[in-house]
Amino acid sequence: MNAAQKLNSAAHARRELRNVPLWPAVTVLALALLPFFVSGYPLALLGRVLALAIAALGVSVVWGRTGILSLGQGLFFGLGGYALGMHLKLVATPKGELPDFMVYNGVEKLPWFWAPFHSAPFALLMVVLLPGLAAYLIGWLMFRRRITGVFVSIITQALVLAFVTWLNGSQGLTSGTNGLTDFQTVLGASVRDPQFPRTLYWVTLAALVGCFAFTSWLLGTPFGSLLTAVRDNENRSRFLGFNPAAFKVAAFVLGGVLAGISGALYTLHLGTISPAMIGVAFSIELVVWVALGGRASLWGAAGGMILGMVAKDRISSAAPESWLYIMGGLFVLVVLFLPQGVSGWLQERRKLTEGHIPIIHREDAHAQS
Numbered sequence: 001m002n003a004a005q006k007l008n009s010a011a012h013a014r015r016e017l018r019n020v021p022l023w024p025a026v027t028v029l030a031l032a033l034l035p036f037f038v039s040g041y042p043l044a045l046l047g048r049v050l051a052l053a054i055a056a057l058g059v060s061v062v063w064g065r066t067g068i069l070s071l072g073q074g075l076f077f078g079l080g081g082y083a084l085g086m087h088l089k090l091v092a093t094p095k096g097e098l099p100d101f102m103v104y105n106g107v108e109k110l111p112w113f114w115a116p117f118h119s120a121p122f123a124l125l126m127v128v129l130l131p132g133l134a135a136y137l138i139g140w141l142m143f144r145r146r147i148t149g150v151f152v153s154i155i156t157q158a159l160v161l162a163f164v165t166w167l168n169g170s171q172g173l174t175s176g177t178n179g180l181t182d183f184q185t186v187l188g189a190s191v192r193d194p195q196f197p198r199t200l201y202w203v204t205l206a207a208l209v210g211c212f213a214f215t216s217w218l219l220g221t222p223f224g225s226l227l228t229a230v231r232d233n234e235n236r237s238r239f240l241g242f243n244p245a246a247f248k249v250a251a252f253v254l255g256g257v258l259a260g261i262s263g264a265l266y267t268l269h270l271g272t273i274s275p276a277m278i279g280v281a282f283s284i285e286l287v288v289w290v291a292l293g294g295r296a297s298l299w300g301a302a303g304g305m306i307l308g309m310v311a312k313d314r315i316s317s318a319a320p321e322s323w324l325y326i327m328g329g330l331f332v333l334v335v336l337f338l339p340q341g342v343s344g345w346l347q348e349r350r351k352l353t354e355g356h357i358p359i360i361h362r363e364d365a366h367a368q369s
Contacts, residue, residue, distance in 0.1 A: 024299070028205070028209060031046075031050075031205055032202065032205060034046065034201075035198040035201055035202070039197070039198075043197060043198070043201055044197060044269060045309075045310070045313055046201070046306075046310075047197070047200060047201040047204050047269045048266055048269045048270060048309075049305065049306050049309045049310060050201075050204045050205055050208050050265075050306070051204050051207075051208075051262050051265035051266040051269055052262060052266060052286075052305050052309060053208055053262075053301075053302040053305045053306055054207060054208055054211050054258050054259075054261055054262035054265070055073060055077055055258060055259045055262035055263070055286055055305075056286065056289065056290050056293070056301040056302050056304065056305035057211055057212060057215050057258050057298055057301060057302060058073065058076075058254065058255035058256065058257070058258030058259045058262075059073060059255065059286050059287060059290045059295070059301060060290060060295055060296070060297070060298050060300075060301035060302075061215060061219070061227075061251050061254050061255050061258070062251055062252055062254075062255035063287065063290065063295050064290070064294075064295030064296040064297070064301065065219060065224065065227045065228060065231065065251065065296070066227045066230060066231050066247070066248060066251040066252075067230070067231035067232075068152055068248060068251065068252065069149075069150075069152065069153050069287070070152065070153065070156045070252070070255065070283075071153045071154075071156050071157040071160070071280065071283050071284055071287065072138075072155075072156025072157055072158075072159050072160040072283055073156075073160075073255065073256075073259045073283050073286050073287075074160045074164075074259075074278040074279060074280065074282045074283035074286075075131075075134065075156070075159055075160040075163050075278070075283075076131035076134060076135055076255070076256035076257075076259035076260050076263070077131075077259045077260065077262055077263035077266070077278050077282070078160075078163060078164075078167075078263060078273070078275075078277070078278035079130040079131045079134060079260055079263065080127045080128075080130070080131050080259065080260025080261060080262065080263035080264040080267075081263035081264055081266060081267040081273040081277070081278065082167075082174070082180065082263075082273055083117070083123055083126040083127045083130050083260070083264065084123055084124075084127055084263075084264040084267055084268070084273075085179075085180035085183075085267050085272075085273040086114060086117040086123065086180065087117045087118070087119075087120060087122075087123030088180070088183040088184075088185075088186065088267075089180045089182075089183065090114065090117055090118050091118075091183075091184065091185055092182060092183055092184040092185070098110055099175075100182075101171070101172070101175040101176075101178065102172055102173075105171050105172035106172065107172045107173075111173055120187060127260055127261060127263075127264040128257055128260060128261065130260065131256040131257055131259055131260030131263075132253050132256055132257045132260070134256060135252050135253045135255065135256025135257070136249060136252075136253050136256075138155075138156070138159065138252070139248060139249040139252035139253065140245075140249055142155060143244075143245040143248040143249055143252075144245050146245070148234075156283075157280055157283065160278070160279065160280055160283055161279070161280055163278075164275045164278065164279045164280075167275040168275050175274075176275075177274065177275060177276070178274065179272050179273050179274025179275065179276070179277070180272065180273050180274070181271060181272035181273075181274075183271055183272075186200075186268060191271065200268055200269060203265075204265050204269070207261060207265060208302070211258055211261065212298060212302065215254070215258070215298060216298055218254075219298075223247075223250070226242060226247055227247055227251055229242070230242070230244045230247050230248065263278070286305075288308070288331055289304045289305045289308035289309065290304055290305065290341075291304070291331070291334070291335065291341060292304040292307075292308055292330075292331060292334050292341055292342065293305065293307070293308070293341050293342055293343055294340055294341025294342055294343030294344045294345075295341060296340065296341075296343075296344060297341070297343040297344070297347070299343055300341050300342060300343025300344070303342070303343065304341060304342065304343075311327070311330075312327060315327065
């Protein structure tokens with residue numbers, strides 16, 4: 001090997017070393033060890049934020065990769081949360097009796113759609129199946145009619161509003177504005193066990209890592225490339241023989257399933273699920289934090305959600321009267337100066353840095369030798 005080849009090989013090796021993603025493993029390890037150093041409210045807050053990060057992955061798939069701006073992810077989040085909450089409420093109710101809110105509202109018999117939720121496997125299946133089925137039906141009705149753009153945002157926003165309105169008005173069936181609460185056990189484990197918050201945190205972290213790994217793998221397949229093609233030029237994709245509606249529906253279903261899993265885990269962390277948690281404001285907030293982190297990147301979407309929610313908690317505690325203005329100003333600044341989010345800006349900086357690595361050609365190496 002001559003001098004030029006050695007120098008070019010060394011430069012290539014340096015670039016490959018830079019591309020080794022060590023920081024994700026370090027981040028996951030640090031998060032896994034965190035319960036040994038913090039407890040109480042900080043751990044509970046981070047657990048809830050990690051659960052929300054799963055929903056952020058779904059927003060990244062639907063909006064960042066497929067170009068569908070859905071403002072109704074709260075619908076799927078709520079379906080997942082209520083599916084698990086109904087089971088936990090039945091488990092906490094003495095055998096043969098009705099949940100307390102049904103008794104207060106004069107309900108004499110357990111509604112038919114509540115009865116299957118006595119089964120834990122059924123409830124866990126519904127956490128995934130209900131949001132997925134709802135997303136499939138909504139996506140199929142919209143995208144087969146080639147509804148795009150702002151009309152998708154309006155329709156999804158209207159659907160989540162209708163869902164919240166139905167929950168609020170069905171006091172005897174869903175506990176209305178009070179929501180489902182007073183859970184006692186989860187799969188046989190008492191929620192009052194001092195070890196429960198730590199275990200739940202690790203389960204949530206494992207779920208986030210698993211969802212991230214699966215989504216990242218899926219987007220790395222030809223399916224992910226076709227989603228990008230549909231987003232960038234839907235007509236050309238159709239001309240090439242692909243059905244854009246089918247890929248949009250598939251992405252929408254994946255986003256719905258991820259939101260449902262997020263809603264179930266969030267319900268466990270908070271100990272309740274209510275209409276106030278899943279409304280239009282929540283759906284828009286999901287989009288805001290994903291935009292801040294970078295909708296085109298799974299890491300950016302999850303990181304934006306985690307950092308945004310932690311910042312929201314801190315700022316709202318320090319400035320309860322003005323935190324909305326502070327967060328709104330931060331969002332405006334990021335949109336104006338970092339349109340691709342923080343992750344997009346970091347990626348551009350990385351490319352510029354890599355571009356400064358000199359590649360020495362044969363003539364230059366010969367002159368130096």
